[in-house]
Amino acid sequence: MPNSEHIVSSFDRDLEGIQAKIMRLGGLVEEAITKSVQALESRDLDLAKTVRRADKAIDELEEQVNVDAARIIALRQPIASDLRTVLTVFRVSANLERIGDYAKNIAKRSQSVIELETVPGTAASLKRMARQVELMLKDVLDAYIQHDADLAEDVRQRDLEVDQMYSALFREYLTHMMEDPRHITACMHLHFMAKNIERMGDHVTSVAEQVIYLVTGVMPDDDRPKEDKTPYVHEA
Amino acid sequence: MEGSNMNDMSQFDQGVAVDTIKMQSRGVNVFYGDTHAIKDVDVDIADKTVTAFIGPSGCGKSTFLRVLNRMNDTIDICRVTGKTTLEGEDIYDPKVDPVQLRAKVGMVFQKPNPFPKSIFDNVAYGPRIHGLSQNKSDLEDIVEKSLRRAALWDEVKDRLQAPGTGLSGGQQQRLCIARAVATSPEVLLMDEPCSALDPIATAQVEELIDELRTQYSVVIVTHSMQQAARVSQKTAFFHLGNLVEFDETDTIFTNPSDPRTESYITGRIG
């Protein structure tokens, strides 16, 4: 796709403005993931509250991105790569917002888990899984801004590791619950948190697919399990 | 480029094998004296389809459109080579009468050019010379129907005897559209038919084009990407006399393969 500028330079400025907001949104979401598991690990109720409150800013930013993108459609009637850019903006911002919701959920459950007796080792493995998703998110945002379809594909493949980590955690929690029924409540919460992180991975994967669509004009083959069954505008 | 272009076209042929080809050009070149205006162009115009020609000013859209009904014959310094057929018959065959050809392949020009006659006679001209009406009321019917299709009837029905040249620019353009559809051409060539029209008249002409498509082939030259996207099923992008890309309109406007097409339609430099 051409990287050259539009003859109408205000169009480029509009698009840059939107991309800057997406990057800011991505930054806030990364921060939410880190802090939500940090709150659990350091049993920090205030930090958990901060994450829950910060989700409002994420929602508002996503709303702003949608308004800006709708405005570009109305005023500029984008086509070809410009159209893909705008369609991608809608989906990517929605994915990021959902990841933010999961982080908020983790923070909320952290508050409950902190009140309970510690289940040894569980916070660290959850943090590892969150770290994996966070790195994928960082890479996919780089891929997005640099139009790097290869990096996006790499991120997409890495979601498999997240799925495997989730299965491992699931078995780990099951073991804890069977060993000591007093851990059941905490482990139920922890399991939902792990599930939340696994879902974050799916949304990161969806962003990766959007990047591939943005760059190539074609959605990647559905050769890996995906939660998102939304039909895409571009049909080969 | 010509090579990949042929590839594109063979894919396109497979993709829409059900389409019958109305007009076909192979290896067409057009020269104005030393100016090489059209360079080795191959195009298939499908029946019952709207084909849009897009491209920067001076790239040869009007020139190529005029190849399709031999309107270039009227330009002294113009020389056309290559083969163009209408339903398999070579339209440049010496046996073909250009006047008969232009009744089948009608044209609406870039600049409105009403005859210095009444509004009625402008529209009745074609049906009269081609003997398309039995009697006066027949002719009146054709004129009214044509003016309605061109979205002009309501504005002129009370002054059909007034001179066509006395209409506004946009009204003259619609008068020329009425004149072109009055002979029921099999192929209608329209060179920027809406450039002088307001949004309502534009919408009416686009509706007409869509209606004509059920029976005829329409080829439209337009500088409005939105119009090309709205009215056509096939789009051809011309650049410096070359046919750069020719594909389904959907493809051209969502994911064109040539960077020159992409730059042009998205309004980019280079």
Ligand SMILES: Nc1ncnc2c1ncn2[C@@H]1O[C@H](COP(=O)(O)OP(=O)(O)OP(=O)(O)O)[C@@H](O)[C@H]1O
């Ligand atoms: N009658 C003519 N005599 C000499 N040269 C001509 C004539 N008509 C067109 N040309 C030249 O042929 C080339 C193609 O012109 P053409 O009118 O086909 O372009 P176009 O794509 O229709 O442009 P526009 O969008 O401005 O109408 C141009 O370089 C033009 O100068």
Ligand SMILES: [Mg+2]
């Ligand atoms: Mg022209």
